[in-house]
Amino acid sequence: SRLLAKLKGVAVTAIGWNGWEVSEHGTGSTLIGTGQGALMELHVDEREKKERAFKHLYSVGEGREPISGVCMELNPERMVVIVATPTRFFVFVGRSSLEETFAAYASRKAHMPPVIELPGDPGCASEVHVAQSEGKFAWLAQPGVYRGELAQPSLSQGWTEADFVAKHELLPFPAEGRGGEWPLSLGVTRYHFLLLYRTKLVAINQVSKEVVQEVPLSGAAARGLVGSPLGLTEDVASETWFMFTTEALHEISIRKEDRDMWRIFLKADYEKAVSHCFTREQREKVHTQQAEAAFAAKDYMEAARLFARLDVPQPTFEQVALRFVEVGDPAALHEFLRQKLEAFASEDRAQATMVATWLTELQLDRINRALVDQLRDFLSEYKDVLDSATTSNLLASYGRLDELMHLAALLDDNETVIEHLMQRGEIIRALGVLRKPTIPRELIYKFAPALLEAAPGETVDAWIQAAPPHAGARPLRRAGRPRRVPCSGASLRGVCHPRARLR
Template identity: 35%
Template sequence: MSLIDDFIENSNDALQPLYNGNTSSFLDTAGFEHADPVMLETGFVSAGLAKDETEIFSLDLVQFQFPAHLVAMSVSNEILVMALETNHILRIDLQQAHDVEDIEIPRKSEGKIYKIFFDPTGRHLLITTEQGENFYLFEKWKKAKVLSKFKGITIESVGWNRFNGSSSDTSTKKILIGSRNGLIFEAEIEPTDEFFKKEEKFCKQVYSLNRNVPITGLRIEQFPATTRKYLIVAATPTRLYQFIGNATPSKDDEVASMFESLFASYAINPVFQELPGDLNYSELQFYSQYQELQYQGAAKNFAWLTNPGIYHGSLVFGSQDIGDSVIDSAKLLPYPTTPNNDTTAAEIPLSIALTEFHFILLYKERVKAICQLNDQIVFDDVIPLVTGEEVRTMTVDNVKNTFWIYTDSSIFELIVSKEDRDVWKLYLEKQQFDTALQYCKNPAQRDKVLTTQAEHYFSQKRYLLSASYYAESTVPFEEIALKFVERDERDALKKYLLNKLDKLRRQDLTQKTMIATWLVEIYLSKINMLEDLAASSAGSDDISNFKAEQTVLEDEFKGFLEQYRTDLDKKTTYNLISSHGRTNELLCYASLIGDYEKVISHWIQEGNYKQALDVLSKQASVDTFYKFALVLMENAPSETNQAIRYLQYVVQQLKNTDPAIHNFLLTLYATQPTNDESALLQFLASEGREPHYNLDYALRLCSQNRRMQSCVHIYSNMGLYEEAVDLALKHNDLELARINADKPEDDDALRKKLWLKIARHVVEKKREIKTAMDYLQHCDLLKIEDILPFFPDFVHIDEFKVKFLLMLKLVVNY
C-alpha cells in the first residue's frame, strides 16, 4: 500500500470541513466552513480551538493524521510542503486542499532529511540531509532530483533572490546558500526535462566567515534607488553580518557569479554585530510592508533571535557603501521571564516570527506574542501537546502573511487578525500623535487622539498648535474659547476660531455669523495694537518689525473678509470696522459685498474723483452710473474722456452688448460739457434700429441735458415721428423736421400730416410763403389747396404768382 493510500484509509472516519484556500484562518468562514461538514480525504479538520473573534492572536489546530513523524515544514505563496522522517515530501496547494501530492526522495543514501527551504513563489524547494546530500523539487514535478554540485553541503539557510529576473522565469535566479560550517555559496538552479542536463547551472563558494559555525539566516535586499546595489545580511548564533556593494552579473556567461565581487570587498574586514552566548542556533526574520510577489519592496524591519534576547531594528536604505550599515534604531529586547517553581528565568525561544507590530516567540510548550511598541506580552497560550510530542519550529508564509507552528505530529496555524486594532492607543501613549491618527479606525478614536494631542500642546504652552487640534476635536466650543481667553492668547483663539469656522456646515448660519463677527473684532484689535506699538516705538529698531507684522495681518484680514463676507452681517460689520477707525478695511469690505455707492461716495467726499471713477467703472449697476456720472463729469472731465475711449473700445471692438455698458457710455456722451452732439448722434446711429441702451432712459437723459437732435433721433427710433417733427420745429430745425417727416415711408397719411405741420410752421411762424410753396415740390403728397388755408387773408399774390401759375399748369395737364 502506498503512503497516500494509507493516509486516505486512516482519514475516512473523520468529518473534515472544506478548506477554501484562504490561509488567514482554518476556522472561520474565510477558511473552514462549519455550516455543512463534508467528508474529505485529505485529513484536514479544525479542532475548534480558535478563541473569540475579538482576540488578535488565536492558535488553531489542524488535524492531519501523519503516516510518519514530521521532520520539517514550510509554507510559501499558499503552498504547504512537509518532510517526513520516511524521506517523503507531502505537497498541498491550500487553494485546492483536497489534493495532497506524495513525493519520495531518492533513496541513494541513509541520510535523513534535515531541513527544507521553499522560495517565496512556492515553486522551488531545496531539501538537505544531515550527510550533506541535497535535492531539488520544482512545482510540477512528481520526483525530486539530486543536486550533485551541492554534495557535501549541509544547508542551514537560503537567501532567495526576489529582485533579479522576471516572474515568468522558471530559474531560481542567483541565490545564496549558507552552510553548516560558515561558508556562503552562490548558485542558480533551473528545472529541465532533459535527461543529461543538470538542474544546477553552477554552485560556487563566494565567502567564508573563517569560523566553523552555522549560517542560520541569509537575506538578499536590493537598494530601492540603485538597482545594482545590494544588501546581504547573514546571521550566525552570535554574529550578524552586513555586506553592501554592487552586484555584477554577466550577460555573456550564464555561470558567472553575481555576488562574488560584492563579498570580495569584505574578505579582510567583515562588518558584523556580535552578541556573545552559548546558544548553538538562531533565526533571522524580516518584515516588508509590501509582501505581494509583484509588488515586493525592501524589508522594513528585522528581528534576530540570539542568546541575550531579540536584537531588532529598522532598515534604512540610502547612500550607504562598503563598510556601512543599514540598521537603524537597533535594540536588544530580553526574553520574558517565566515563573519556575520559586524562581524566575528567561527561557530562550525555539523560533521567532515578525509581524508589523509583534514578535511571535515559540517555546517548547507555548507560544507568546510581544508588542513591539511597548514590549508587553499580549498573547500567551499553551500548545496542546500529547505525551511525547515535541515542538519543532515555526514557519511563515511571507507572501500571504500566515504563521504556522508544527511539532513532530501536529500542525497549528497561529491566526493573526486585526493586529493593528489597538495600535493607535499605544502610539498615543508614546505621544506619537500623527502615527496614532493613521491607525484610528473610527471617529471616536480619532477624536480621542486629537483631544489628547491638543491638551498636550496646551500644557506645554504651545497654544497655536493646541488651537489647531482643539478645532478638530469635539471638545465643547465654549470650553476651548474660555481656555484661550483666560490666558489672553488672542492669536491662538483666532486660529481656533478660524479652523472651527472652516469646519462648520453650510446650514450652520448662526454659528458661522457669530464666529466670523468675533474674528473681525480680534483682527481689528490686533491691527490697532500693532499700529500703536509702531507709533510708540518711533526711532527704535522694533518699528519696522511692528509695521511688517501689521501689513501681514492687514492682508490676512482682507483675505478673511473676502472668504467669509457672506457669513457676516453687513450692518454689524460696518459698525465694528468704523468703531476701530479702519477706513481702508471698511472700503475693502464694502467693495467685497458690492456696496460700491459707499465706496464711491467716500472717494468723492475725499475729492479723489479718479479713484471714484475707477470704482464706478468696475461695477455694473445702472443706477449707480446715473447717480454719480454728473458729479464725476464736472470734477474729472479728463478721466471721464478716458472712460469714454475705453467703453468705445469695449462696445465697438469687443462687441459688448451689456445694456449697462451701453447706458453708461450714453450717459458719458450726453453729459459732456459741450453743445456739440455729433459724437452722441454717431453713437446713437451706430446702435441701429435695435439699440442695446434703454430708449426711455436715453430720451429722459438727452432731454435733461438739452440734447435736442439726439431726442429727435430717439423719438424717430421709437417710431414717434410726429413727436420728432414737433420737437425739430419747436427748435426751428426745418431740415431735421423734413428728414423725419419722410421716414414713415409706408404711411402716406402720416407723411402728409407731418409735411403739413412743416408747411404750416413755415407760413404761420416764419411767414415764408415762398418757402412753403417750395415744399410742394419736395412732397408729392401736398397740393396747393392743402397749404392755401395757412396763408393770411391779405397776402400779395405777386410773392408766389410764378409758382402758383406753374402749379395750376401742372393741375390742368394732369
C-alpha cells in the same frame, strides 16, 4: 520534490532567495549557509532537472559557528546580503552578482568583521528576517531580538557596511523567559514578533514592546496540536505564518492585529495613531490628546487648530475659548474662532453670528494694537528730534494718554508721567516713580499734598521707606496760604515717626 545531489553531505542551515530571479522554472541565484559557516551559491533549473551551479563563495567566523540566517535585499543599483550566526550579524554589499560581490570580500587579507556582535552560545537558536517592503530586519539571538532598519547610503561616496544598518536596538525576551526556556524560532508580522517556545507561542507588540498574547502549546490547553514545535515559517505570497512540528504543519491565525495600534501610537506618534483609527470616536480621542499636549507645551496656535477640529461634549467651545483668553494669546483665540466659524453648518446660524462678532472685535483690537506698536516704535526711534511740548500736545489732543506717558518715560520727563498717573487715579504707580533715586526733592514736595489727600497711608509709608526718609512737615507747606489737608492716623505716623525730622 527531489533530492539535490550536489547538496549531499552538506549541512544546510540557512537559505536566502533572490526574489527577482525565482520563478516556476528555477530558483535563480540562491545563497546557502552551512553548519561550518560557509556561503554557497546554488542555481536549480527545473526544466533541466539539475543544479546548474554550486560553488563556494565565502566563509564567516572561520567555521566556528553555523550560519543561521541569510537574506538578500536587491535593487538595480546594489545588492545587500544579510548573514547571521548565533552571535554575529554581517552585511555584505555589492553592485552585481553574488559571485562578484563575495569575490571582492574574499580578496581581502583579513576576515570581514561583523557589524553587530552579541554574547551567546553558538548552539542556541538563531535566525534573521528582512521585510524588504518596510526596510526592516529582526535577528533572533540569545540575548533577545535585535531589530533595526536597512539604510540606503550612496555607494558613490565613502561608506562602510555599518552604514547600511540604522536605528537598531536589542529587545530582550520577556522576563519570564530569561534564564529558563529560550525561543526556538522567530516570526515577524507587520506589528508583532512571534516567539515560539517548546510550551507556548508568545506575541510581542513591536511598538509597545509588551506581550499581548500567549498561546499554550502543552497540556490540555493545546488540544489539536500534533507533534512537538520546531519552528516558524511564512508563506510570503499569502503573508500567512505556519508552525511546523515534528509531525505536522499548523497555520497561525492572525486576525485584526492592527486593532489596538491607534491606542499604542497615541503615546508617541499622533499622525500614525490617527491613520490607525477605525471609528470617529477613536479619532476624536487622538485629536483631543494631541490638542491638550500642544496646549501644555504652550504651542497655542497648533492647539487652537486641533481644538477647532473636535466635535465632542468635553471640552466645550466656551471652555476652550476661555483657556486661550486666560493665557493671553489673542492670535490663538482668533485662530480657534476662525476655524470653528468655517466648520459651522448652515443651521448653526446663531452661534456663527456670535463667533463672527467676536472675531470682528478681535480684528479691530489687532489693528489697534498694531498701530499702537508702530507709534511707540516711532516715538522711541525719533525721540531725540521730536519737540517734546508739541508732541505731547498732539498725543493729548488725540486722547493717546498711554503713548504720552510712553514718550515722557523715554524723555525721562517724570513730572509729566506723575501728572497723568495722578489724573488716572494710579496713585501707587505714581509713588513708585517718585521713589526713584534720581527724582528731585522739589518734585516730591510738589505732589505731596495731592498724594496725602488721595492715599495718606501709602504716601507716608513711601516716605518712611525712602533713603533718606522724607520730612513730614515741609511737604504740607505751599507757597502762600497753607493748604488744609485731612488729618488721619496714617498721616500723623509720618510726623511722629522717630526717623522723621522737621525742617
